[in-house]
Amino acid sequence: MMGEMWAQTGSVIASVMFVAAIFQQYLPRQLRYHVERYTQKLVSFVYPYIQISFDEFTNDFRKRSEIYSAIQSYLSAKSSTRAKRLKAHDVKDSKSVVLGMDDNEEVTDEFQGINLSWASRKRTKNQTSFSFYPQADEKNHYTLTFHRRHRDIITGSYLDYVIKEGKAISVSNRQRKLYINNPTQNWYSYRGTKWSHVVFEHPASFETLAMDPKKKEEIVNDLIKFRKGKEYYAKIGKPWKRGYLLYGPPGTGKSTMIAAMSNFMDYDVYDLELTTVKDNAELRKLLIDTPNKSIIVIEDIDCSLDLTGQRKKKKEKDEEDKEENKDPVRKMREDQENTQSKVTLSGLLNFIDGIWSACGGERLIVFTTNYVEKLDPALIRRGRMDKHIELSYCCFEAFKVLARNYLDLDSHELFETIARLLGETNMTPADVAENLMPKSVIPDAESCLKNLIEALEAAKEKARMMAEDEAKSEAEEAAKL
Numbered sequence: 001m002m003g004e005m006w007a008q009t010g011s012v013i014a015s016v017m018f019v020a021a022i023f024q025q026y027l028p029r030q031l032r033y034h035v036e037r038y039t040q041k042l043v044s045f046v047y048p049y050i051q052i053s054f055d056e057f058t059n060d061f062r063k064r065s066e067i068y069s070a071i072q073s074y075l076s077a078k079s080s081t082r083a084k085r086l087k088a089h090d091v092k093d094s095k096s097v098v099l100g101m102d103d104n105e106e107v108t109d110e111f112q113g114i115n116l117s118w119a120s121r122k123r124t125k126n127q128t129s130f131s132f133y134p135q136a137d138e139k140n141h142y143t144l145t146f147h148r149r150h151r152d153i154i155t156g157s158y159l160d161y162v163i164k165e166g167k168a169i170s171v172s173n174r175q176r177k178l179y180i181n182n183p184t185q186n187w188y189s190y191r192g193t194k195w196s197h198v199v200f201e202h203p204a205s206f207e208t209l210a211m212d213p214k215k216k217e218e219i220v221n222d223l224i225k226f227r228k229g230k231e232y233y234a235k236i237g238k239p240w241k242r243g244y245l246l247y248g249p250p251g252t253g254k255s256t257m258i259a260a261m262s263n264f265m266d267y268d269v270y271d272l273e274l275t276t277v278k279d280n281a282e283l284r285k286l287l288i289d290t291p292n293k294s295i296i297v298i299e300d301i302d303c304s305l306d307l308t309g310q311r312k313k314k315k316e317k318d319e320e321d322k323e324e325n326k327d328p329v330r331k332m333r334e335d336q337e338n339t340q341s342k343v344t345l346s347g348l349l350n351f352i353d354g355i356w357s358a359c360g361g362e363r364l365i366v367f368t369t370n371y372v373e374k375l376d377p378a379l380i381r382r383g384r385m386d387k388h389i390e391l392s393y394c395c396f397e398a399f400k401v402l403a404r405n406y407l408d409l410d411s412h413e414l415f416e417t418i419a420r421l422l423g424e425t426n427m428t429p430a431d432v433a434e435n436l437m438p439k440s441v442i443p444d445a446e447s448c449l450k451n452l453i454e455a456l457e458a459a460k461e462k463a464r465m466m467a468e469d470e471a472k473s474e475a476e477e478a479a480k481l
């Protein structure tokens with residue numbers, strides 16, 4: 001109804017303008033100017049609609065307008081169901097083809113009871129010379145048309161809403177990436193960049209992660225709270241970031257949990273290899289280069305650097321420096337060693353809570369370690385690493401998740417024996433999972449469970465023998481004394 005009325009009004013106006021344009025050609029120049037002015041005044045008086053256009057490229061044609069891209073994503077959701085002629089876009093970093101309106105197609109939208117219409121238009125300039133920027137000769141733009149009495153709402157809240165929604169749609173369509181830092185010496189080589197990336201398609205999820213369900217729920221809730229926490233962090237005056245320390249023996253699912261976090265949050269992963277970072281300044285550059293909605297990961301923090309001993313060493317060195325007559329060759333060698341190294345504990349601490357960390361926001365920082373007790377307390381104190389998560393040996397609840405994942409089993413008469421054995425011996429989820437893998441082509445759940453029971457019994461026996469040996473050698477030591 002509304003559309004028809006607009007179309008009618010539009011065609012009347014177009015006819016008036018057409019007649020005026022023909023008429024103008026026969027008038028002297030000054031008169032033509034006045035006629036043009038008055039025609040436009042008349043049109044704006046009769047035609048109560050306002051049009052806003054959004055160009056695809058910024059003025060210098062080099063950069064695609066962010067607003068245009070956001071509108072495109074917003075309209076792709078509407079036009080794929082409403083418009084009749086669609087156009088497939090190959091949008092960079094998008095998981096799938098993005099469908100948008102074809103040129104000169106229109107879709108309507110509604111906002112707080114107000115009807116509006118969007119149209120996709122293309123202006124082609126006459127090509128007179130060779131151009132480095134072919135887009136410059138084809139100007140795509142969207143036009144938004146609405147009644148002038150809604151001007152304030154549309155230019156205020158509606159446009160904000162469209163851009164926010166559009167950006168959210170682009171994020172959810174985005175292909176997630178795993179970034180790895182390049183060694184510093186390669187940054188300035190041909191096409192050298194700080195981070196290289198590959199497409200990240202890890203299948204891990206919190207559903208398939210084997211761990212105590214209560215702990216898992218706590219972590220998921222913590223992540224949800226963080227994701228929704230923009231205003232909260234602003235209110236308490238803290239940068240929007242959160243640190244997790246994942247610790248536990250090898251094979252308990254620390255790396256798997258990081259993948260699950262990334263899938264759950266829809267964040268890119270920045271896997272930071274500290275041993276290839278030259279010094280603290282380079283570390284800062286790398287981190288400033290990470291955008292928001294990312295997880296910065298430092299795996300095996302205890303092995304990456306001699307972080308634990310850094311402070312102590314420094315103190316020792318200071319003492320040594322006091323020695324008056326120091327061998328100059330030795331001093332030179334030591335100086336060289338020092339320049340080779342690299343990132344210090346204080347550099348890393350600055351990264352976690354330094355001033356830069358407030359840039360952008362919405363970042364998770366995850367450290368993993370096998371030996372939490374070895375870490376410097378300064379690194380893991382509350383406020384730096386907000387949450388300490390222990391990933392431990394497989395408990396019965398975790399086993400049930402694995403049995404469901406690997407064998408599609410929720411219960412079985414052998415579960416009771418497995419529960420008992422898991423209580424008596426330590427086995428990592430990685431080992432339990434390995435034993436649950438079907439060994440034959442035709443999967444047989446029962447034989448897989450029996451395999452696991454055998455492995456658990458063997459592990460229990462091994463642990464018993466080791467304990468006996470230890471007790472024996474302790475007794476021998478005591479006898480010697």
Ligand SMILES: Nc1ncnc2c1ncn2[C@@H]1O[C@H](COP(=O)(O)OP(=O)(O)OP(=O)(O)O)[C@@H](O)[C@H]1O
Nearest residue numbers: 208209210211249250251252253254255256429430
């Ligand atoms: N809690 C778990 N839930 C599901 N699968 C797991 C779990 N823990 C380990 N696995 C399986 O074992 C493999 C190894 O686990 P993962 O790499 O996450 O261990 P990790 O704790 O990071 O070990 P490391 O300390 O050696 O880095 C994974 O590929 C996964 O299939």
Ligand SMILES: [Mg+2]
Nearest residue numbers: 254255256299
């Ligand atoms: Mg790991």
